[in-house]
Amino acid sequence: MADSALVIGGTRFIGRHVVEDLLDHGYEVTIFNRGTHENPFADREGVAHVEGDRRDDTDLRAAKLSVEPDVVIDCVAYYPEDVRVATDLFADVDGYVYVSSGSAYGVEEIPKREGETPLCPCTPEQATDDSHGTYGNRKAEGDRAVFEAAEAGVNAMSVRPCIVYGPHDYTERLDYWIDRVLTHDRVVVPGDGQNLWHRAYVEDVASALRIVAEEGTPGEAYNVGDRTLVTMEGTVDLIAEAADTEVEVVHAGERELAAADLSPDDFVLYRDYPHVLDTNELSSLGWESTPLPEAMERTVADHRESDRDGSEHDPGREAEERVLGVLDTL
Structure with a gap:
């Protein structure tokens, strides 16, 4: 029986490519979102859809119970509380991967390295703010939530892309x-x-998320960007x-x-x-970037x-x- 994957998000840009990559590697995929964007997988065999709001704990729990996923890829966790709720709910999965960001780094140095370069601080006010100015702070606090969950025994990991580009990029x-x-x-x-x-091709980000779910070490973060x-x-x-x-x-x-x-x-x-991320940790898992x-x-x-x-x-x-x-x- 194929492994099952739940993609929180899944119809736009990064999430869309994540679904394609998972399908290419034999997963049965379910996307979970509010259904506010057109679903490119509506008629696709091997892709199910559960509608709900990821910020509604009841909806998220219903998705978990209906899918019982082996792997969870969380593409739309924009607040630290989103990550805390998800890592608690999916504490028994083989791999939970949070899509963080290179913006989580709080110091300008070349290159920025996982576990070495300090992350942005995050006040309680920033943790719930929805402005662009607190994006890095919120992503960094989400990373810390992943680390705390891993210490409690959850197979939780983080992937930090730099600027992502490629097909279906709605940021333009x-x-x-x-x-x-x-x-x-x-x-x-x-x-x-x-x-x-530093930029990252979207298909490479998608493969990175799957590889980290399969091969990553709980409690670790992995940068992703063009090699x-x-x-x-x-x-x-x-x-x-x-x-x-x-x-x-x-x-x-x-x-x-x-x-x-x-x-x-x-x-x-x-x-x-210059904004440059060290990608050696990810490469050590067997990941490669597209020329x-x-x-x-x-x-x-x-x-x-x-x-x-x-x-x-x-x-x-x-x-x-x-x-x-x-x-x-x-």
Whole structure:
């Protein structure tokens, strides 16, 4: 009989890829969510759906009793209490894996290592806040809840992805840059193009979650990110290669950007200080990342089939044209 997996979430981005990966590895999968998003697995053999609110203990308990899962992948635990409730309820499973975040790290150092780099603190007020500013604090406290559960004998583990990209990415962060490459011959990149924000291909995050559930050590956290890091300029070049097109990368410093009332931070995925995660712990479990050209080819292909354009992150092409005009006069 195949192992059963319960995916809390499961219809959007990371969760969607988790379901696919589990199916590819012989699991019987049940997704548990409120049903507010279209279910891409509605007619898929081997995937069941239990509707409910993960923040409603009764709903979560009903899902547990109906599935009796061997493995639980928790994609939508955004508050520490979510993790405490889940690790208590699923204390008898073979593996409970909490999707944390590289944002849980509270110190800027290169690279950030599990068990060494300090995590963000979390006050009681931050633990229940729903703003973006407390995201890292809440994820870090969720990690600590995993560690406490493991000390009590629960097979609970944490996976910390950095910025995730790939097919079905509703955040549209990388879609902005893909759209720029596909629609313009010249692309403005802030600074010298060498800024580094570690990213993780979504299929690799999905496989990491399954491998940690199967092979991970309770009480441990595992970073996940591309094994080869790429700069912002390198990302644009990868997109152009995957799209079989050519593009000119134009560097713009703070002074040139200011001429159009822009700053480097107006460009999505720009980060002044490098964010790099050590992924050796995960690799020691047998995990591998997808080669960057292959990951980008799949990402660009999905973008072309979607209606995503990253426009919510657009600093404004007219402003960029003003920047280009300034640079052309230098």
